[in-house]
Amino acid sequence: MKKLLSVFLLVFCFIAAPLSQANASSQQAYQDYQFQFDLYRQRLADFQIAMTQYKQFNSLASQQDALDKVKLLIAQRSSAGKSYFLFLNEKLTENPGLISNELGIYRTIITNQVGYLDQNMVLAPSIASLDDASRVSEQFVNNYETMQSAYRQTVAGIELGYLNYFAKRFNELAIKSQALINAARVDATPEKQAVLDRWLLTLSNKYSLYQQKANTIRSGIPKISGDVMQQDRLFQQMQINFGAARQDLVEASSYLKELETALRYE
Amino acid sequence: MIMENTTPIYPKTPVTLAEAQAAQSQPAAAAPVTALPDTAPVIPGIPPMPPVPPKKAANPIGNKNIMILIIAILTLGIFLFGYLYLRSSAPAPVEQPAAITPTILPSPTPQPNLSRISTTSAFISFSQDIASFSAILNTFALQDPSLVPPILDIELDLKN
Numbered sequence: 487m488k489k490l491l492s493v494f495l496l497v498f499c500f501i502a503a504p505l506s507q508a509n510a511s512s513q514q515a516y517q518d519y520q521f522q523f524d525l526y527r528q529r530l531a532d533f534q535i536a537m538t539q540y541k542q543f544n545s546l547a548s549q550q551d552a553l554d555k556v557k558l559l560i561a562q563r564s565s566a567g568k569s570y571f572l573f574l575n576e577k578l579t580e581n582p583g584l585i586s587n588e589l590g591i592y593r594t595i596i597t598n599q600v601g602y603l604d605q606n607m608v609l610a611p612s613i614a615s616l617d618d619a620s621r622v623s624e625q626f627v628n629n630y631e632t633m634q635s636a637y638r639q640t641v642a643g644i645e646l647g648y649l650n651y652f653a654k655r656f657n658e659l660a661i662k663s664q665a666l667i668n669a670a671r672v673d674a675t676p677e678k679q680a681v682l683d684r685w686l687l688t689l690s691n692k693y694s695l696y697q698q699k700a701n702t703i704r705s706g707i708p709k710i711s712g713d714v715m716q717q718d719r720l721f722q723q724m725q726i727n728f729g730a731a732r733q734d735l736v737e738a739s740s741y742l743k744e745l746e747t748a749l750r751y752e
Numbered sequence: 753m754i755m756e757n758t759t760p761i762y763p764k765t766p767v768t769l770a771e772a773q774a775a776q777s778q779p780a781a782a783a784p785v786t787a788l789p790d791t792a793p794v795i796p797g798i799p800p801m802p803p804v805p806p807k808k809a810a811n812p813i814g815n816k817n818i819m820i821l822i823i824a825i826l827t828l829g830i831f832l833f834g835y836l837y838l839r840s841s842a843p844a845p846v847e848q849p850a851a852i853t854p855t856i857l858p859s860p861t862p863q864p865n866l867s868r869i870s871t872t873s874a875f876i877s878f879s880q881d882i883a884s885f886s887a888i889l890n891t892f893a894l895q896d897p898s899l900v901p902p903i904l905d906i907e908l909d910l911k912n
Contacts, residue, residue, distance in 0.1 A: 567902065600824075645894055655885055658881075659881055662881070736889055744880050
């Protein structure tokens with residue numbers, strides 16, 4: 487009995503630990519990311535001081551100190567980048583509007599980038615000289631634009647997911663309103679029927695406008711690439727499209743209220 | 753110090769005839785003259801002086817003072833006239849019209865009749881869903897500030 491209980495507890499720990507890690511809330515992930523980023527800033531400052539002293543004194547001690555600091559910095563830089571991807575992963579998990587296809591795409595992006603950063607972190611302890619540190623850092627630099635592109639595409643995907651969620655709820659309400667209009671036609675005058683049909687048409691047009699904008703955004707997310715400045719420019723342009731699409735949904739919800747008022751009274 | 757006798761010396765009034773005749777023959781004693789004689793004493797060889805017309809009574813106010821008085825009256829009159837003229841030419845105060853107090857005349861708003869469908873459970877749940885959807889959508893912030901990507905330094909100056 488005792489053996490069975492201990493085995494059960496052991497299995498439970500092996501299963502519960504990764505599950506609990508996977509189910510970590512986005513808030514906890516964000517705090518971890520902030521801690522890792524603060525530590526990265528601190529190690530960057532330490533390395534810059536050590537490197538300045540090495541260039542000034544050019545002694546073996548200062549060289550060794552600079553080498554130790556750069557190894558810590560390279561490892562921490564990759565760790566900070568990885569913690570941010572883990573935070574994005576939690577946000578993807580919490581997003582109510584992403585379809586499985588889109589969710590799979592962004593998870594793949596994150597998985598690839600986290601794997602690359604892990605390799606970079608593993609190389610850090612084996613650095614023996616400043617030349618080695620330069621080569622390891624160059625690998626990180628070569629992947630930097632791809633990493634930034636992955637960040638922005640995932641963030642855009644998360645925002646699109648929320649828009650999809652609101653559009654889905656709006657669609658459900660529009661279907662309900664159509665059913666109520668059909669039920670109200672029996673008692674409604676021709677003028678009233680015309681009013682209800684007009685509102686329904688307006689709702690449909692507004693939703694079509696939103697869908698066009700959402701499709702434009704969806705097709706534009708993979709195009710966020712290039713150097714960091716170009717990525718910023720494309721990302722900012724996409725934020726404008728997000729705002730316009732959200733405004734369409736807000737107006738459509740106001741039309742739903744008007745339709746509700748028209749249905750309430752004779 | 754010798755005090756002069758200031759008491760006027762009046763002539764003695766005659767009591768008897770002899771005293772009267774004596775008084776007539778004696779020149780009159782120096783007595784205070786209170787009035788001018790009606791006739792001038794006749795002196796032989798000198799023609800009598802024509803009677804002197806009685807002097808006019810002196811003006812108690814004075815010509816100079818009269819002028820000042822007249823000037824003061826004229827000045828006062830000018831000021832008074834000017835004041836009255838200006839007062840008459842000043843624009844009459846505009847009478848403010850009486851404030852119009854609006855009276856509230858409530859107009860009855862026609863109360864629309866509720867439709868048959870408004871009391872159904874489907875419509876009530878539809879109304880509640882619309883209200884919650886609008887509330888969430890209007891307050892939702894699409895851009896999350898925590899989703900800003902980190903900026904990591906890539907240039908490590910490792911060359912000595």
